[in-house]
Amino acid sequence: DGLNARAVAAGKKYFGTEISTIVMADSSANAIAKNSQDFGQYTCENEMKFDALEPSRGTFSYTSADKIVAQAQANGQIMRCHNLVWHSQVPSWVTNGKFDNATLISIMKNHIANVVGHYKGKCYAWDVVNEALNEDGSYRTSGSIWGSTIGPAFIPIAFAAAAAADPTAKLYYNDYNCDKPGSKATGAQNLIKMVKQYGAPIHGFGMQGHMTAGQVGSASQYVTNMRAFANLGVEVAFTELDISTPSSSPNFAQQATDYATIVSACKQVSACVGITTWGFTDKYTWISNSYPLIWDTSLQKKAAYNAILNAW
Ligand code: XIL
16 A cells, blocks of 8 residues: 555556655665655656756766666656756756757757657656746746747657657656646647647646645646646646645645645546656755655655545
């Protein structure tokens, strides 16, 4: 029994976690991550990002990411692979290279062909494009080398390149603040339609799900939102769920209720294939001064654990 076992019993593909080689080096934490009853899926925290995999032009560095994939395979856990094209964690040889449109497209396509080819058959899903939208639903240009140089056309070009390199991986668009209906969620729906209009495949929408305890609200708004995406013919998943509560005055009961709300929403929507949390222990979280996860800093289960278990 466990978080993943319950998700699978409810008809989902997985309950999973983000993991890093830092967590893997902590044997007590890693013992939790290796338990496939709780986690049926991994996402690399940073190890598959552009700067990690292609630190200099044409030189690929797979050692750290491969360690995570090997541990997943040894424990029968699937991979969500994250990510191919994002404005952040891009190496300076790309951002400072002053490449023209055609050259930058070829750099992007070459990166995708190499990386997706390296992991061909090993990724259940790829986050092909990450965070390409502004809050109002328009395409991000400011601060994005891809959006400012190539324009929104980089998006369908990236999906087509990923499909060519691994025809069986589910290809996702992934973003934050799109968990509830609103202008950014509508923008993501428009992005999905645009990719299809270009004739490129897109199979999934990832709701990152970085949330705050007490502000999660009711399940129905997430259900409504997921169904709007499902109506476009894509599956959906919560891909980076964490629910912040301040470490100075945490409210773990509220946090547990909020985790259960998201699980309940996913359970109600057949197109929701699974939930990934952005880490599992407050000992290792990207959010400072917060205790957003399911195991505490001493690696003990919090109230959220049983709340999630019982919500499936
Ligand atoms: C975060 C990592 O957790 C940090 O270690 C890193 O410094 C910055 O990126 N959206 C995403 C993830 O898609 O890749 C981000 O991960 C969190 C926000």
